[in-house]
Amino acid sequence: MKKILAHGQFILLAALLLIPALPVPEFWITLGNYIGLYAIVALGLVLLTGIGGLTSFGQAAFVGIGAYTSAYLSTTLAYSPWLGLIAGLCITIIAALAIGMITMRLSGHYLPLGTIAWGLSLFYLFGNAEFLGKYDGLNGIPAIHFFGFVLNSGRSMFVLIWLILILCMIAIQHLLQSRPGRAIRALKGGVVMAEAMGVNTFTVKLLIFVIAAMLASISGWLYAHLQRAVNPTPFGLNAGIEYLFMTVVGGAGQVWGALLGSALLTILKDKLQTILPALLGTEGNFEIIVFGVLLVLLLQYARDGVFPPLARFCRFFFKNWLPEKQTLIVNRQAAALPKRDKPAANILILEVDQACKQFGGLLAVNAVQFNVHAGQILGLIGPNGAGKSTMFNLISGVLPLTGGAIRFYSDHGLQNIAGLPSRDIVQRGIARSFQHVRLLSAMSVLENVAIGAHLRNKGNEVVDVINSIIRRDRKIEASLLAEASSQLERVGLAHLMHEEAGSLALGQQRILEIARALCCDPILLLLDEPAAGLRYQEKQELAALLKKLRAEGMSILLVEHDMDFVMNLTDHLVVMEFGTKIAEGEPQMIQQHPAVLEAYLGGVE
CATH class of the missing domain: 3.40.50.300 (P-loop containing nucleotide triphosphate hydrolases)
Structure with missing residues (x-):
């Protein structure tokens, strides 16, 4: 029973896959799709920024690589969207390794400035490349075929988006509960401590940078085949800042914070885009100002994001329904690790x-x-x-x-x-x-x-x-x-x-x-x-x-x-x-x- 309760959150997420079969408004489905897409990108930033301590404003560019690769291959060369996914991930890995070899050596304020630089570079590349349609982008992207089903609507894509999100969340949690995961978390303790324990900190930084880029690329692939058209606008610096906002608001060090932050900001953005123009006019993007004010307040009163206090609240009021914090199980019968031979006394x-x-x-x-x-x-x-x-x-x-x-x-x-x-x-x-x-x-x-x-x-x-x-x-x-x-x-x-x-x-x-x-x-x-x-x-x-x-x-x-x-x-x-x-x-x-x-x-x- 405890094991079932321990995975209750994922059971709840799996139940969300049934939503498209219910008579809910189409707007809810659209909102849910975007929450899922944003959460996949934010999940990479939880690993990179929240846990690894490496601030990146350029993740939207990797979203663009995944979207444009599949869009180009499926429209120009008539390749399957699934081949587009594989190609997009391969290109993303190559790009992330090339960028990371330079960027991950930076520290302090140079690191976020570096991510802004390459993020803008890729954004302008999308807008100026002739074969990508310049700023008009690519249209007529085909739908994804999934086990005989044609995912040509928001309702059908909802299941795929959230299924991939659930798998990504499980994968990241498994990673963090392992030896490589402890090495990633050791980065927060400082390079000197981590290196003294045998962690190759540069390699670990590069690995999580590539993983975060791959998650962003997957989100871009889903976005391209959901919208059936792409242009550079969603892959600029503003989008990169919003992804980071979502991660920080939800809880930068929490896997579930990625989903919570994406949901909060997506819903809030929608409401603000309705309310603020009615109050202040349509001359400016006032929601950006509101986001900035909210982020300052959040950093002042809840620096770890919304998820930790929400989790404490839920555990206090629903302690009979939620599992206690799990502890690691030590198997005393596990095979012993190899040990080095010690030198004889006085050597x-x-x-x-x-x-x-x-x-x-x-x-x-x-x-x-x-x-x-x-x-x-x-x-x-x-x-x-x-x-x-x-x-x-x-x-x-x-x-x-x-x-x-x-x-x-x-x-x-x-x-x-x-x-x-x-x-x-x-x-x-x-x-x-x-x-x-x-x-x-x-x-x-x-x-x-x-x-x-x-x-x-x-x-x-x-x-x-x-x-x-x-x-x-x-x-x-x-x-x-x-x-x-x-x-x-x-x-x-x-x-x-x-x-x-x-x-x-x-x-x-x-x-x-x-x-x-x-x-x-x-x-x-x-x-x-x-x-x-x-x-x-x-x-x-x-x-x-x-x-x-x-x-x-x-x-x-x-x-x-x-x-x-x-x-x-x-x-x-x-x-x-x-x-x-x-x-x-x-x-x-x-x-x-x-x-x-x-x-x-x-x-x-």
Whole structure:
């Protein structure tokens, strides 16, 4: 019964397919068709903008590619509309890859400006291409034949539009509940965190850009054969802005928000086009002004869109009818993920050799040298500004070296890892936490930890996405979640695995980051100020955990300011000041070292 209720929303959508058989006004059917078409495009923007954090104003151009490709092939060459769909998707993929290779490298305000630029370029291409009919467009587009039925009316097209919409919504939900989906959601946590977990962020951005473009192209194909004529007007910048409006209004991070936003704005636009001319005259497009005002109000009072508060309202008043929020099921019998062989105790696993890092005229790290051995906890300490976090970023690949070398353990001996990106370094066996906790607060504790296993037993990115959409990834997904659950048990957070990560206390969040790093199956664990902000009891629990990991054979390199914590935990210490190593040795020796006392206390009499 619960399973049926969990899919109740899709059952309701499927029931909408029966509407054309009912004696409803033709206007309702037309409105429903446009809501469905817009929702398919908005669904791509939910993935791209709401979840991936990549703002695009140019999706209408991809709608135009799908519409014009099928229109041209079916009118000029008499091809089947279904061949037009395939051709439109192929052209869209090629165009999206070409555009995305440039656009997805942009960030900040340059990204939306870039999408406006290529959106306008394609719009003017449609209007100036002779073979596309210029601004008059193409007419006489044939109807779609679907299992022997000729879809030559709005009522008949309604079923196809909404059937495709339902399938697209299911596909996107399946994608988001998988390893590639967690990688997509990890983009919101920042490029540094995602790359440190092994996610190739550029590839992921390009993938979701292509998927969003494909959804827009499908909508364009449906639009062309619904209208039976196309011209450039619906594929301009205004349409691209409206699609983004729909996504934001509904709830940019919600799959159901795409449908809700499309319905709200389509109905509202229709009403405003009737009411505003009667009140203000027909000289201007006043609905655009109203849309702008409404969007400002929405961003002020409901920044996550209409869907989240609506969902809370429905759950409160219809809690006996709606299912509770579903939790991921962990299969303890799932096949174990492959694990790397750990080096024997006391084997040299990390060699920092005369490492230098210069920022302009500032020498942040100056010829620093130290080693880490297997099964050792080594502390990197020093006053603020000593260069400790910079050293961490050099080892983990966040920053490139200016000079020197960093060598890490491999089956073929120590190999230089300087210059490798973070995702390659974590694949070799170095995992890290962050000075300032970097979690996806809206995701569960279990899913946050599972991001750490992203590279384990991983295949081709495109194949993984397809397998997740059609649910062929269930075995590997079960293994990933079982591994995440196992690491949570290892660090003592198993009882919180289904809680939202943002609801945990700071100490628990830091432990969660360690569990996520352990999910990478590392040889060396880098911990950047893991005790910062923790209470005394939490520090004692953290120290006990790190000693337990050392006993299990884990090697740990940590940066920390709490001297009591460090002295009672580490086997060896390296002290830095102004980017230079000033001392190295066992904790007892470091406590008496004159240079260390000078750096911390200003000298002693």
